[in-house]
Amino acid sequence: MKKQVHPQKTIAIASRIVMPNECNTLNNLMGGNLLSWLDINSAISAHRFCNRIVVTAAVNNVAFDHPIRHGDIVTIESKVSRSFNSSMEVFSDVYVEDHRTGKKLKCNEAIYTFVAVDQIGSPIDVPTLQPETALEKSRYGSALRRRQLSLLLAKKIQPKEASELYDFICNVN
Numbered sequence: 001m002k003k004q005v006h007p008q009k010t011i012a013i014a015s016r017i018v019m020p021n022e023c024n025t026l027n028n029l030m031g032g033n034l035l036s037w038l039d040i041n042s043a044i045s046a047h048r049f050c051n052r053i054v055v056t057a058a059v060n061n062v063a064f065d066h067p068i069r070h071g072d073i074v075t076i077e078s079k080v081s082r083s084f085n086s087s088m089e090v091f092s093d094v095y096v097e098d099h100r101t102g103k104k105l106k107c108n109e110a111i112y113t114f115v116a117v118d119q120i121g122s123p124i125d126v127p128t129l130q131p132e133t134a135l136e137k138s139r140y141g142s143a144l145r146r147r148q149l150s151l152l153l154a155k156k157i158q159p160k161e162a163s164e165l166y167d168f169i170c171n172v173n
């Protein structure tokens with residue numbers, strides 16, 4: 001039987017202050033910098049889950065809902081939301097602390113997929129995730145649909161294999 005891991009064990013939290021050389025000409029953080037920080041923090045979370053080398057297989061979704069400004073403090077909280085065979089989905093919530101008002105706001109969400117690999121880069125099996133809270137269960141439940149969408153876009157499965165996606169689209173009003 002596969003080892004079971006609780007999401008709490010996979011939490012990775014990192015904060016940093018936005019520096020001038022990380023911003024565009026409007027003094028907002030460049031999206032690519034946030035993507036890089038998300039990649040690193042999510043990888044730490046995936047590593048805490050499986051204790052193996054992990055590689056980024058896909059960036060499934062990142063929404064840049066609010067601009068992040070020079071001087072703001074960015075905090076990324078990542079947690080594994082589901083595992084399959086060798087792959088793991090990691091959810092990250094991004095919070096920003098306004099450097100003038102101190103107000104903290106959730107500004108982005110991101111979903112990355114990592115694969116655990118051995119020393120020569122071949123995929124290897126990972127433990128199973130045991131979600132506990134309502135949010136963990138909800139993200140766990142919808143992860144299969146996101147996996148199928150990602151594999152479909154990467155042309156790694158055929159549309160007829162994306163059963164979850166088909167059910168989802170048919171049930172959207």
Ligand SMILES: CC(C)(COP(=O)(O)OP(=O)(O)OC[C@H]1O[C@@H](n2cnc3c(N)ncnc32)[C@H](O)[C@@H]1OP(=O)(O)O)[C@@H](O)C(=O)NCCC(=O)NCCS
Nearest residue numbers: 055056057058084085086087113115117123147150151154
């Ligand atoms: C990710 C990688 C290890 C997958 O290897 P592969 O030989 O394609 O292996 P498979 O097709 O068996 O896929 C392995 C797992 O990855 C998952 N996967 C592969 N591509 C995926 C994608 N686009 N989206 C979601 N999952 C994906 C598969 O579903 C499978 O998951 P499972 O084992 O949980 O069922 C390989 O493509 C790789 O090394 N890519 C480069 C990684 C890297 O360097 N990242 C940094 C980029 S700069």
